[in-house]
Amino acid sequence: MAKAKARREELREKLIEAAEKTIVAQGHAALKARALAEEVGCALGAIYTVFPDLAALILAVNARSFALLGTILSREAEAAAAAGGGPRAIANRTLIALANGYLDFAANHGGRWHALFDFRLPDGQELPAEHLRQQEALFQHLETPLAALQPALPPSERALLARSLFSAAHGMVLLGLEGKLVQLPLPYLREQIALVVSAMGRGLESA
Incomplete structure (x- = not known):
């Protein structure tokens, strides 16, 4: 056996x-x-x-891709924190670093990126608990700097805010890389993402 x-x-x-x-x-x-x-x-x-099916096999690969993305985002967050400054300055810098780390993942690992966010399970199947846990870990990278910018925000609202911020960054990455509206050169897309995320961070800081 x-x-x-x-x-x-x-x-x-x-x-x-x-x-x-x-x-x-x-x-x-x-x-x-x-x-x-x-x-x-x-x-x-x-x-x-x-x-049981190829969908389960794709999810097994996606688990590895989530782990890779998590490693990239952790590295970006650590580098942003190491640059020093006050908690809010670090938080703003971290949000920008995370967004650009996500852009790099999408640009350099396109097959993995599409499998993570384009693949849909067959009708009637639900994502396994481990997959959901990895998604939550992805959003946790954003919740940490958001807590520094909005310390009074309840955890449930901070979690929703993290998802909204991710959706905004994901949309910019998708439109920029896929050329849905206009295909942008990677350095320019990086600058635009930093500009938008920075503005959002400053808005949260002053709210």
């Missing part, structure tokens, strides 16, 4: 790695069960002894 469990776990890791490679290179829409089976050297049906 222990050997069977080890083989199953080994197959699981191989499938995640193969799916991750496809998503990074071609996007999640390119993921095909037969191609995955051929790449890892297993029977087509063996995939479904490890994952």
